[in-house]
Amino acid sequence: MSRLRYLTAGESHGPALTGILEGLPAGLPLQAEDINRDLARRQQGYGRGGRMKIEQDTAEILSGIRFGLTLGSPLSLLIRNRDFASWSKRMQADSGGPDPHPVTVPRPGHADLAGGLKYAHLDDLRNVLERASARETAIRVGLGGVARALLRDLGIQVGSFVRSIGSADGNVLEPPSVSPLKEDAESLALRADLTETRALDEDSSRRFVAAIDEARKRRDTLGGVVEILATGVPVGLGSHVHWDRKLDGRIAQAMMSIPAIKAVELGEGWKAARGYGSQTHDPILWGDLGLRRSSNNAGGLEGGVTNGQPLVIRIAMKPIATVPAALPSVDLSTLQSVPAHVERSDTCAVPAAGVIAEAILALVLADAVLECLGGDTMSSLRAPMARLRIAARADWGQVFLLGPMGSGKSAVGRVIAARLGRRWVDLDSEIEQQAGISVAEIFARKGEAEFRSLEADALVAAAAAPSLSVIALGGGAAQNEAAWRAMRATGVTFCLTARPEELARRLSQSDRAWSERPMLAGRDPLERLRELCRARQPFYSRADLCLDTEGLDPGAAALAAIGMLRSLRSPIAVRASRGPLESEIKMQGNSAPDDEA
Numbered sequence: 070m071s072r073l074r075y076l077t078a079g080e081s082h083g084p085a086l087t088g089i090l091e092g093l094p095a096g097l098p099l100q101a102e103d104i105n106r107d108l109a110r111r112q113q114g115y116g117r118g119g120r121m122k123i124e125q126d127t128a129e130i131l132s133g134i135r136f137g138l139t140l141g142s143p144l145s146l147l148i149r150n151r152d153f154a155s156w157s158k159r160m161q162a163d164s165g166g167p168d169p170h171p172v173t174v175p176r177p178g179h180a181d182l183a184g185g186l187k188y189a190h191l192d193d194l195r196n197v198l199e200r201a202s203a204r205e206t207a208i209r210v211g212l213g214g215v216a217r218a219l220l221r222d223l224g225i226q227v228g229s230f231v232r233s234i235g236s237a238d239g240n241v242l243e244p245p246s247v248s249p250l251k252e253d254a255e256s257l258a259l260r261a262d263l264t265e266t267r268a269l270d271e272d273s274s275r276r277f278v279a280a281i282d283e284a285r286k287r288r289d290t291l292g293g294v295v296e297i298l299a300t301g302v303p304v305g306l307g308s309h310v311h312w313d314r315k316l317d318g319r320i321a322q323a324m325m326s327i328p329a330i331k332a333v334e335l336g337e338g339w340k341a342a343r344g345y346g347s348q349t350h351d352p353i354l355w356g357d358l359g360l361r362r363s364s365n366n367a368g369g370l371e372g373g374v375t376n377g378q379p380l381v382i383r384i385a386m387k388p389i390a391t392v393p394a395a396l397p398s399v400d401l402s403t404l405q406s407v408p409a410h411v412e413r414s415d416t417c418a419v420p421a422a423g424v425i426a427e428a429i430l431a432l433v434l435a436d437a438v439l440e441c442l443g444g445d446t447m448s449s450l451r452a453p454m455a456r457l458r459i460a461a462r463a464d465w466g467q468v469f470l471l472g473p474m475g476s477g478k479s480a481v482g483r484v485i486a487a488r489l490g491r492r493w494v495d496l497d498s499e500i501e502q503q504a505g506i507s508v509a510e511i512f513a514r515k516g517e518a519e520f521r522s523l524e525a526d527a528l529v530a531a532a533a534a535p536s537l538s539v540i541a542l543g544g545g546a547a548q549n550e551a552a553w554r555a556m557r558a559t560g561v562t563f564c565l566t567a568r569p570e571e572l573a574r575r576l577s578q579s580d581r582a583w584s585e586r587p588m589l590a591g592r593d594p595l596e597r598l599r600e601l602c603r604a605r606q607p608f609y610s611r612a613d614l615c616l617d618t619e620g621l622d623p624g625a626a627a628l629a630a631i632g633m634l635r636s637l638r639s640p641i642a643v644r645a646s647r648g649p650l651e652s653e654i655k656m657q658g659n660s661a662p663d664d665e666a
């Protein structure tokens with residue numbers, strides 16, 4: 070059974086769509102904006118019909134959240150159908166009817182005939198088409214927005230773009246451009262949103278627009294192909310052990326549940342069927358950073374399990390079923406041959422299908438994450454998620470220290486770096502060196518926004534540096550999404566904490582004057598520290614590991630931190646770190662007679 074289950078209800082012209090998502094951990098920060106952004110994205114796209122001008126979808130969150138955090142209880146959403154105002158009599162729940170304008174002529178390609186025969190709705194096919202309509206996908210996009218927020222919090226991003234519309238091909242992605250640091254899947258999707266067809270560039274979009282215009286001129290409709298990607302996906306989601314746990318199968322099923330999707334490709338699926346194995350399978354290499362692959366033809370899945378590479382999925386959407394130059398059909402009330410029923414319809418909905426597919430993939434991946442890691446609370450997911458994320462690495466990668474000022478990042482960090490034999494990087498000092506002035510002066514002269522941008526750049530640069538370091542972030546750096554992407558992609562995050570009273574005590578004993586701490590300037594420092602800790606807690610709580618340093622001197626805190634870091638090490642990392650020892654054992658073994666081996 071799924072860990073994250075959902076149900077939706079609602080007819081296209083009924084009062085509302087509703088959805089329930091069950092199995093979310095408690096403590097996930099969630100805003101209506103996380104949901105509404107994707108609802109608005111689903112409504113965009115060249116080629117849509119008149120309905121999208123009427124509906125401006127926003128979700129009402131009815132349960133499952135309090136003060137911006139999930140409770141662990143079922144989350145329910147409601148999206149009102151504005152069009153219901155014109156349909157209230159014809160779609161009423163109270164007894165009445167029949168509809169004065171029944172639909173009796175099924176559309177080839179739609180659910181009308183098969184659904185009508187199955188549910189004995191031949192007198193009025195509206196009883197079928199109201200639910201078969203892709204309007205239902207709005208609520209799935211809403212629930213998908215919640216799943217996306219969960220994944221984003223854990224460092225996984227989902228996105229999509231349109232590859233082709235009809236026979237018009239767009240420019241596609243070169244594999245190297247989907248690297249976690251250069252462009253993650255969500256940024257890619259937002260780039261695609263900038264064109265009216267969700268193509269990757271204007272040049273491709275112009276070709277798509279021309280194809281849609283041509284179809285409209287012919288009173289016809291078009292489909293196309295969408296590519297969906299997920300980056301930051303750890304090794305180990307899904308399982309090879311049983312058919313219904315294989316993630317490739319679960320993704321394919323979920324994608325096929327989107328109306329009008331008729332084919333799903335994982336990685337280079339179709340191309341692979343025509344090539345040799347040697348050209349298809351992704352070589353496994355060992356390097357300084359650990360295990361890696363030199364290509365991603367598998368699209369991030371082998372044996373039904375994620376392998377740590379980005380997920381690459383393509384879906385084919387058939388042309389819209391309601392063809393304005395109607396196809397032949399039969400009036401079920403007279404059994405006469407007549408043109409099929411036509412109602413207000415899209416010419417092409419491929420751009421919207423991409424946004425729906427992102428939501429669907431987010432729901433499948435969030436389910437797979439929770440199935441794999443368990444977790445009633447977000448905090449209980451952190452360390453197990455980090456363990457998966459670095460499972461193929463030779464080492465933790467960079468170690469990032471975050472936490473409020475006074476939590477011991479510098480004092481403890483220096484000791485951790487020395488003990489691990491790593492470079493020590495204090496991000497504030499790096500920024501000061503590069504700017505040639507102090508942090509307080511940057512704040513005074515250029516303002517906090519400019520400092521935050523310098524801080525994000527310095528963090529991304531430090532994360533990408535080839536040497537392994539222990540990197541201490543300024544107290545506010547963790548509030549930046551780009552910073553989180555860089556940290557998740559290159560290492561582990563460690564938060565040091567203490568109560569605001571203890572932080573204030575430590576700061577008052579430090580060599581630095583209060584005036585050198587611009588975030589505390591001009592106010593009651595303790596009150597300000599309390600405020601800062603409260604505001605930043607949602608970001609600090611994203612860290613893979615967390616240590617309360619109260620009552621610990623820097624040496625003791627550093628040892629505790631190293632122990633906690635070690636608990637994340639994978640068997641591969643342990644193997645990598647024991648290299649010299651094994652070779653010593655082998656040398657001893659070599660001197661022994663064979664029959665004693």
Ligand SMILES: Cc1cc2nc3c(=O)[nH]c(=O)nc-3n(C[C@H](O)[C@H](O)[C@H](O)COP(=O)(O)O)c2cc1C
Nearest residue numbers: 179180201202203328329389390391414415418421
């Ligand atoms: C975003 C989106 C919008 C759609 N809009 C329409 C539409 O306006 N008219 C139509 O006939 N079909 C539309 N469809 C497709 C039908 O919903 C779909 O073909 C129908 O439910 C039958 O299901 P099937 O194609 O999966 O067999 C749309 C699909 C999607 C994903």
